[in-house]
Amino acid sequence: MSEFDYDLFVIGAGSGGVRASRIAAGYGARVAVAEEHRIGGTCVIRGCVPKKLMVYGSDFAHGLEDAAAYGWMIGEAKFDWNVLRDFVASDVDRLEKAYTSTLDNNKVDHFHERAVVIGPNSVRLASGREISAKIILIAVGAWPVLPEFEGNQYAITSNEVFGLPEFPRRVVVQGAGYIALEFAGIFNSLGAEVTVVNRSDQILRGYDLSLRERLLQIMQARHIKFRFSSPIEKIVKEGNGTFSVHTEGHQPIAAEAVLVATGRKPKTEGLGLETAGVDLGPLGEVLVDDYNQTSCPSIYAVGDVTNRVQLTPIAIREGHAFADTVFGNNPRTTAYDCIPNAVFSQPPLAGVGLTEEQARTQLANVKVFTSDFRPMKNMFAAVPERGLYKLVVDADTDKVVGVHMIAPEAPEVLQAAAIAVKAGLTKADFDETVALHPSMAEELVLMR
Numbered sequence: 249m250s251e252f253d254y255d256l257f258v259i260g261a262g263s264g265g266v267r268a269s270r271i272a273a274g275y276g277a278r279v280a281v282a283e284e285h286r287i288g289g290t291c292v293i294r295g296c297v298p299k300k301l302m303v304y305g306s307d308f309a310h311g312l313e314d315a316a317a318y319g320w321m322i323g324e325a326k327f328d329w330n331v332l333r334d335f336v337a338s339d340v341d342r343l344e345k346a347y348t349s350t351l352d353n354n355k356v357d358h359f360h361e362r363a364v365v366i367g368p369n370s371v372r373l374a375s376g377r378e379i380s381a382k383i384i385l386i387a388v389g390a391w392p393v394l395p396e397f398e399g400n401q402y403a404i405t406s407n408e409v410f411g412l413p414e415f416p417r418r419v420v421v422q423g424a425g426y427i428a429l430e431f432a433g434i435f436n437s438l439g440a441e442v443t444v445v446n447r448s449d450q451i452l453r454g455y456d457l458s459l460r461e462r463l464l465q466i467m468q469a470r471h472i473k474f475r476f477s478s479p480i481e482k483i484v485k486e487g488n489g490t491f492s493v494h495t496e497g498h499q500p501i502a503a504e505a506v507l508v509a510t511g512r513k514p515k516t517e518g519l520g521l522e523t524a525g526v527d528l529g530p531l532g533e534v535l536v537d538d539y540n541q542t543s544c545p546s547i548y549a550v551g552d553v554t555n556r557v558q559l560t561p562i563a564i565r566e567g568h569a570f571a572d573t574v575f576g577n578n579p580r581t582t583a584y585d586c587i588p589n590a591v592f593s594q595p596p597l598a599g600v601g602l603t604e605e606q607a608r609t610q611l612a613n614v615k616v617f618t619s620d621f622r623p624m625k626n627m628f629a630a631v632p633e634r635g636l637y638k639l640v641v642d643a644d645t646d647k648v649v650g651v652h653m654i655a656p657e658a659p660e661v662l663q664a665a666a667i668a669v670k671a672g673l674t675k676a677d678f679d680e681t682v683a684l685h686p687s688m689a690e691e692l693v694l695m696r
């Protein structure tokens with residue numbers, strides 16, 4: 249009889265927590281997980297999945313406009329927010345059930361309540377029940393940061409945006425990162441007037457500069473307004489259900505919704521980690537070593553709560569590596585090089601490896617190849633938007649160290665290109681590869 253109730257207690261049933269639970273249980277560990285909201289976590293319930301469905305839903309607007317050039321005579325098209333919102337919500341319900349079945353099929357116990365740490369081997373559930381475990385895994389994710397300003401209670405975050413009771417005719421989006429630009433694109437395509445207000449004068453810091461410039465130009469051409477160096481000072485609620493959004497140095501903007509997307513912070517407040525001597529960083533992130541172990545030997549952490557890379561595939565890899573290491577007798581770390589990433593803006597942007605700016609500071613000799621092209625589909629439908637692909641090459645070794653692209657379907661193309669960068673293939677290997685014609689992706693092997 250073990251001295252503990254469980255071998256592993258996981259706090260948080262999101263991307264990292266569910267994977268770790270399932271793999272550890274597969275090794276024969278007795279596992280339980282606590283979830284205070286819904287099983288599946290941010291990605292499934294209020295992140296990647298509903299977001300991507302809304303991108304698909306909104307993009308039909310452009311397909312409908314372009315259809316005439318292809319001979320489709322479509323009568324007056326009308327968009328119904330309630331239909332899209334409710335279909336997305338029902339798909340999220342389906343996925344939550346699938347994730348719950350995964351836990352059940354792997355004999356993982358689940359508690360639908362908040363859990364906090366009360367010692368190196370103990371947690372307490374909201375109901376008051378105390379449970380002991382040999383190992384505790386912290387997989388509680390992150391939470392939207394809401395900057396301090398007057399009237400910030402009227403702003404919504406990505407947590408609320410999927411459930412808006414009515415479609416907002418005018419939207420102000422604060423921030424110019426992933427979430428801000430993805431939702432600016434969604435609302436713009438669905439017919440709202442969108443203004444992006446940002447603290448700095450750039451969008452998507454860290455992404456390749458040429459791609460960021462191209463995205464900004466296209467978003468502006470699609471009538472999205474940008475106010476740079478002009479963060480929100482206050483939001484005033486008007487009598488007619490609208491808000492006046494005051495930003496530095498500008499006239500107030502009228503809007504029915506104000507979405508704040510200014511980053512996400514590890515959700516460690518009130519989690520009791522001090523009771524077990526777990527060290528936290530300045531943002532409240534759990535500090536871990538390469539094997540996801542914290543300063544308390546019986547407590548580990550994976551995913552957004554560690555603030556390494558806030559992406560679902562990384563949380564999943566860390567959760568899997570943790571379970572292999574601790575329960576599978578197979579010590580494994582996660583590699584953080586060559587992580588492909590995408591912004592599902594409209595058009596989307598995707599990249600892997602070094603940007604041109606990073607390569608020029610890190611490598612002695614750099615060659616850059618670009619293809620600035622108008623996709624065939626756009627040409628035919630008289631859409632002026634151009635795509636841009638960029639290969640960044642280490643001129644001394646000929647290795648392709650970065651691939652960056654903005655164009656329709658860029659994330660789909662980039663996933664395959666990421667294999668080549670990860671494998672260390674050279675520009676000569678790209679040149680040797682026969683083009684697949686006609687496609688946008690062929691630009692990847694035609695840059696000279």
Ligand SMILES: Cc1cc2nc3c(=O)[nH]c(=O)nc-3n(C[C@H](O)[C@H](O)[C@H](O)COP(=O)(O)OP(=O)(O)OC[C@H]3O[C@@H](n4cnc5c(N)ncnc54)[C@H](O)[C@@H]3O)c2cc1C
Nearest residue numbers: 260262263264284289290295363388389551552558559560
């Ligand atoms: C709008 C949006 C869009 C995104 N789009 C993408 C994308 O396109 N691609 C991508 O790769 N990533 C995307 N992300 C990021 C991705 O969702 C996260 O990186 C990922 O979900 C992190 O997984 P996790 O397991 O660390 O945490 P989470 O998935 O957040 O899971 C943590 C879980 O812990 C629960 N919890 C917290 N505290 C407690 C407690 N004390 N007790 C019990 N339960 C608790 C939470 O309710 C949550 O369910 C997006 C995020 C957002 C917000």
Ligand SMILES: NC(=O)c1ccc[n+]([C@@H]2O[C@H](COP(=O)([O-])OP(=O)(O)OC[C@H]3O[C@@H](n4cnc5c(N)ncnc54)[C@H](O)[C@@H]3O)[C@@H](O)[C@H]2O)c1
Nearest residue numbers: 395423424425426427428447479509510511512558590591
């Ligand atoms: N496609 C994807 O993979 C995807 C999509 C959405 C979210 N995510 C993940 O979720 C994380 C959070 O997304 P996000 O868009 O909230 O963060 P982000 O870090 O991408 O962007 C934050 C933005 O807010 C601005 N900002 C920060 N503090 C501010 C303040 N006090 N006042 C005004 N502006 C401020 C920043 O300048 C930046 O433009 C991302 O880092 C990403 O890892 C990924």
